[in-house]
Amino acid sequence: MFSDVRLARDGREVLRRVDFRIDEARIGILGQNGSGKSTLLRMMIGLIAPSQGRVTVGGLDPHHDCVAVRDRMGFLFQTPDNQIVYPIVHEDLAFGLKARGLSRQMVSARIAASLDRLGIGDLAARRVHELSGGERQLVALAGVLTREPPTILFDEPTSQLDLANRNRFRRLLAGMSEQAIVATHDLELVEDFDRVLVIESGRVVVDAAPAEAIARYRELCR
Amino acid sequence: MFSDVRLARDGREVLRRVDFRIDEARIGILGQNGSGKSTLLRMMIGLIAPSQGRVTVGGLDPHHDCVAVRDRMGFLFQTPDNQIVYPIVHEDLAFGLKARGLSRQMVSARIAASLDRLGIGDLAARRVHELSGGERQLVALAGVLTREPPTILFDEPTSQLDLANRNRFRRLLAGMSEQAIVATHDLELVEDFDRVLVIESGRVVVDAAPAEAIARYRELCR
Amino acid sequence: MMSQSAARFGTRDLALVGLGAGLIMALGAIPPIVVGVLPVPITLQSLGVMLVGLMFGPKRGALACLTVLALVAAGLPVLAGGRGGLAVFAGPTVGYLLAWAPAAYAVGFLAMRAEALQRPLWRGIAYLAATIFGGIIVLHLGGILWLAAVSHINVATVMLGSLAFLPGDLIKAVLTVLIVQRVEAMLTLPRL
Amino acid sequence: MIGAVRRWGASAPLVAVPVGWKLALLALLGASVAFIDRPWMLACGVASAACALMLTGASPRALWAGLKGTTIIVGCIGLFDYWSHGLASAAAVTTRLMILIGFAQAVTTSSTVPAMTAAIETALRPLQWIGLLDAERAGLTLTLAIRFVPLILDEIAAIREAQRVRGLDRSIVALAVPLVVKIILRAQDLADAIDLRGPPPRQGRQPVAVAASAESRAQRRAARRACGAVPYDVSALEVGGGKRGDTAP
Ligand SMILES: Nc1ncnc2c1ncn2[C@@H]1O[C@H](COP(=O)(O)OP(=O)(O)OP(=O)(O)O)[C@@H](O)[C@H]1O
Ligand SMILES: Nc1ncnc2c1ncn2[C@@H]1O[C@H](COP(=O)(O)OP(=O)(O)OP(=O)(O)O)[C@@H](O)[C@H]1O
Ligand SMILES: O=C(O)CCCC[C@@H]1SC[C@@H]2NC(=O)N[C@@H]21
Ligand SMILES: [Mg+2]
Ligand SMILES: [Mg+2]
Numbered sequence: 001m002f003s004d005v006r007l008a009r010d011g012r013e014v015l016r017r018v019d020f021r022i023d024e025a026r027i028g029i030l031g032q033n034g035s036g037k038s039t040l041l042r043m044m045i046g047l048i049a050p051s052q053g054r055v056t057v058g059g060l061d062p063h064h065d066c067v068a069v070r071d072r073m074g075f076l077f078q079t080p081d082n083q084i085v086y087p088i089v090h091e092d093l094a095f096g097l098k099a100r101g102l103s104r105q106m107v108s109a110r111i112a113a114s115l116d117r118l119g120i121g122d123l124a125a126r127r128v129h130e131l132s133g134g135e136r137q138l139v140a141l142a143g144v145l146t147r148e149p150p151t152i153l154f155d156e157p158t159s160q161l162d163l164a165n166r167n168r169f170r171r172l173l174a175g176m177s178e179q180a181i182v183a184t185h186d187l188e189l190v191e192d193f194d195r196v197l198v199i200e201s202g203r204v205v206v207d208a209a210p211a212e213a214i215a216r217y218r219e220l221c222r
Numbered sequence: 223m224f225s226d227v228r229l230a231r232d233g234r235e236v237l238r239r240v241d242f243r244i245d246e247a248r249i250g251i252l253g254q255n256g257s258g259k260s261t262l263l264r265m266m267i268g269l270i271a272p273s274q275g276r277v278t279v280g281g282l283d284p285h286h287d288c289v290a291v292r293d294r295m296g297f298l299f300q301t302p303d304n305q306i307v308y309p310i311v312h313e314d315l316a317f318g319l320k321a322r323g324l325s326r327q328m329v330s331a332r333i334a335a336s337l338d339r340l341g342i343g344d345l346a347a348r349r350v351h352e353l354s355g356g357e358r359q360l361v362a363l364a365g366v367l368t369r370e371p372p373t374i375l376f377d378e379p380t381s382q383l384d385l386a387n388r389n390r391f392r393r394l395l396a397g398m399s400e401q402a403i404v405a406t407h408d409l410e411l412v413e414d415f416d417r418v419l420v421i422e423s424g425r426v427v428v429d430a431a432p433a434e435a436i437a438r439y440r441e442l443c444r
Numbered sequence: 445m446m447s448q449s450a451a452r453f454g455t456r457d458l459a460l461v462g463l464g465a466g467l468i469m470a471l472g473a474i475p476p477i478v479v480g481v482l483p484v485p486i487t488l489q490s491l492g493v494m495l496v497g498l499m500f501g502p503k504r505g506a507l508a509c510l511t512v513l514a515l516v517a518a519g520l521p522v523l524a525g526g527r528g529g530l531a532v533f534a535g536p537t538v539g540y541l542l543a544w545a546p547a548a549y550a551v552g553f554l555a556m557r558a559e560a561l562q563r564p565l566w567r568g569i570a571y572l573a574a575t576i577f578g579g580i581i582v583l584h585l586g587g588i589l590w591l592a593a594v595s596h597i598n599v600a601t602v603m604l605g606s607l608a609f610l611p612g613d614l615i616k617a618v619l620t621v622l623i624v625q626r627v628e629a630m631l632t633l634p635r636l
Numbered sequence: 637m638i639g640a641v642r643r644w645g646a647s648a649p650l651v652a653v654p655v656g657w658k659l660a661l662l663a664l665l666g667a668s669v670a671f672i673d674r675p676w677m678l679a680c681g682v683a684s685a686a687c688a689l690m691l692t693g694a695s696p697r698a699l700w701a702g703l704k705g706t707t708i709i710v711g712c713i714g715l716f717d718y719w720s721h722g723l724a725s726a727a728a729v730t731t732r733l734m735i736l737i738g739f740a741q742a743v744t745t746s747s748t749v750p751a752m753t754a755a756i757e758t759a760l761r762p763l764q765w766i767g768l769l770d771a772e773r774a775g776l777t778l779t780l781a782i783r784f785v786p787l788i789l790d791e792i793a794a795i796r797e798a799q800r801v802r803g804l805d806r807s808i809v810a811l812a813v814p815l816v817v818k819i820i821l822r823a824q825d826l827a828d829a830i831d832l833r834g835p836p837p838r839q840g841r842q843p844v845a846v847a848a849s850a851e852s853r854a855q856r857r858a859a860r861r862a863c864g865a866v867p868y869d870v871s872a873l874e875v876g877g878g879k880r881g882d883t884a885p
Contacts, residue, residue, distance in 0.1 A: 079303065081818070085814050131256070185383065455776075458776055466780070515778060520782075525710070
């Protein structure tokens, strides 16, 4: 997927010689603050173009063929506020669904289903700006899930969640048929993933099974 | 500090009959998403007035005597973005210091000191909107610390931090002379606090030593 | 910013004034179009003026406009097309610029009377009337009179020429009302 | 745009010049450039603008990034002027504009936002002496206005990103409504943060003593305003408050 990708911004190298491909269903990305996790995810979905090298998703360049690629991928932003476009929860979740030609009933059925998956059915009619931080993160999550894309990129999906919701999300992830690529600081989340990458100053330094990657990451953080 | 406080918002009861006082130096607040932690903290610093009951801080009502109370307290918002006023990191940290009659050297000394405390000295000249999520949270933290208020309220201070920064913050908190009241989902953070409250749907359900409170909170979240 | 109102003006109001000014300046990032014989461009900044008046009310709206003018005077390139500096105040469009604040005040003032209407449709129509009166009539009055005065073209000719702005300005007014009514459904903004 | 402009390190010569002087010079230039029409004077102007830009110490690429958009528009204005008034006039008009824009860019690139607003604040002091204005709060307002431009542009980018990632929605209202709601809420959070982090407000403006003892609704409201309380849901906190929360006097 990534081949020899570099990204420089304002003269600072944000990613250097990143080179890997992803086929597994559950990929974790660990790394210290500012190591480049979010940048990597943004690049996969074409929000940023590399300054060198190529990114390909299913043979396509996500930056140029963004419509085709975005149809196949969902993205959860690190800041849930940036993700939520409409001011009422169910309006926001409906966004993007109607445009796909789904009937009104199907739209509301899907919305109800994804709210239920996250256990926040009671929030449907609430105003987004009145929600608590964690509730907002759950709504943003629901917004990604309603679209049911085959691949989902999650940028720190559990940062504001309580223990119960965190566990619920972990179970949801385990039972999900979609491919998931998750950048996170929550080590328990990636424990039973297929593969975990560790990034350090824009370079992939570890690419291994979860147990080993987590151990190496802990070492890095000492 | 709180006596029989209630808060209703849009007909929903957000806090009910909250009644406690705080004298300890390290207080943790745990609770599920939407339980009312942030609301409680905002009330302590006078951003929200109770619909019933009284909140007092050092004998003053923080909502009416806001100037006196805010001078004595710092507040870290749950969303770091909303807290950062100026576009360059060091400009932001200088905000509010000059007006307090500090000389230019003292201002830059304090800024350097608080950046150092958090290990982000290299971010001083960076633009805020280019920073990663965790870096922004650290800058927001530094902004609170530069003012050196005797009491600091933290709303999920470690949500975006990596392992290393989380540990650094924990050490910083342990060595700090200021009083700290911390709402968080990070259970390790409150482990050696003096006292931990657990909130459940706007009610304080546990008020105990950390070990017991954490155990009860885990039970609640099952 | 006035000292009498300082006591009533909280930081949140100041922030909204700054926000209004920021909104007007951000709309200046969209390039202007120069048409016809008038040395006045079609800009989106007058949409900003209508918006701040209708959303934030007369005082905050007018102060937002004055804030922009202060920054223009300071030389920042915040007018549409990246113009700024005292040179602007020697140019042909200064009548419009000086009319911004009265225009926003008029829109906000009328909107404060209109907001008592309960039916959204009637309120919308009243808002539209307020926006058209303040954001088009008051604004153009200032602009046209000034232009006629400095350029020695007679008023009738200038008025005829500024008909070119009318379609755009009407679209801006309708857009303003649509946006503000939807925003109002989310937040209650006491106009001030 | 302003605020998002990269400011270079303290080593550059123009950075060391006090902002007040730079702004005063810019204002003077703005007032006088319209009266310059001799070609050699205009050429001098261009040369000195270029010098000023070089003295900021910024890289040519960064400078061009800041000037690009404006240059294109000035080009359009020039074309129009050429068509209506002829070549000589068009050359003069575009040159004048470029001189001003060059200097303005040099000043913004070499000054920090706080320094710039502090200078304006100082300039407003005389108005405060005659009781027209509170210079400190005016300065804060200007700061916020400058701060909001990149913030609004960022927010637009974020909403467009989210819309692109989640499906297309091209209508202006669909962009503007969430934008306005978000930035208003952001402005209020920012105001709260300023109250919490900012300088202690000056004596006399805050009705502390009054509010502590007062029972009257009007005074409580004044106190609440001064503390920057939630304007959009004041009614939710008040029993029997107005339905639409209008607290305007
Ligand atoms: N537009 C930009 N210009 C300059 N530097 C940037 C830009 N965007 C990001 N960076 C820098 O690139 C680095 C990587 O950022 P990124 O957001 O990918 O980090 P991250 O791994 O997601 O960190 P976190 O865990 O804190 O979210 C950071 O140091 C950041 O400051
Ligand atoms: N202005 C408001 N109007 C209506 N309801 C509100 C308002 N503000 C907060 N709430 C509700 O009050 C509850 C408590 O919110 P609060 O932000 O205090 O939660 P929290 O404990 O901080 O949660 P989290 O851990 O997710 O941050 C939430 O259910 C929220 O939706
Ligand atoms: O940028 C300026 O110098 C001021 C331009 C004023 C343009 C006026 S505002 C009303 C009318 N409608 C437009 O679209 N343009 C003019
Ligand atoms: Mg990140
Ligand atoms: Mg919270």
